[in-house]
Amino acid sequence: MYDAPKIITGLAVFIAIATTPLWYNQWTGKAQIVPKPKIVTDKKQCVRPAAYMREYHMTILDEWRTNVIRNADRRPVTVSNEQYQMSLSNTCITCHSNKSDFCDQCHNYLGVAPSCWDCHTFPKEKKDAIH
């Protein structure tokens, strides 16, 4: 038999090093530059809870678009007693008026470039004072 313990230790060290990027970031939270989308609205809530938005905002936009364009349904949606128009430029962007510091923060990091802005207008960017 070869020196099994040494081989196992060697393997363990190898695996630990090879997978460092996977666990180091979670452990310290500092290993990589993570996107920090900036919230500039006075409102406290999004149209859905933040965790849901993080994962499913594209689904909501897609649903809204289908409702408006395919179903000609422009009824407002009600979220915690507030009514919102199903609109990218007239709803999302009224609160998230800082596209480059918000949407783009995540999308650039992920390498996603939604083509929505080819057609949809983006109002003049609003940035907060701290910059």
Ligand code: HEC
């Ligand atoms: C080729 C041009 C074009 C592109 C690209 C495009 N849209 Fe649209 N979108 C339109 C038009 C035209 C309407 C209809 C506007 C109306 O009738 O109010 C619309 C309507 C919508 C609506 C409902 C109404 C509103 O005011 O927002 C949503 C939501 C929407 N689009 C989301 C998106 C999203 C999200 C993307 C990117 C993934 C996107 N669109 C890309 C042209 C486009």
Ligand code: HEC
């Ligand atoms: C009424 C204002 C308002 C509207 C309208 C709004 N948002 Fe938000 N959004 C917020 C606020 C405030 C937060 C942070 C909520 C929190 O931290 O609990 C947020 C959080 C988010 C997040 C999570 C950000 C993160 O740091 O993880 C995403 C993604 C998002 N919004 C996208 C959208 C999209 C897309 C739309 C349109 C479909 C939209 N929002 C409409 C106010 C709004």
Ligand code: HEC
């Ligand atoms: C917290 C990070 C984060 C924020 C903030 C954010 N997004 Fe996203 N966005 C994502 C992720 C993650 C995806 C999914 C990428 C994938 O599936 O490859 C995505 C995908 C999308 C897509 C679908 C793109 C496609 O090509 O299929 C649209 C549309 C979109 N986001 C719109 C927005 C808009 C508009 C805003 C700002 C109001 C925004 N997002 C803010 C993380 C974010």
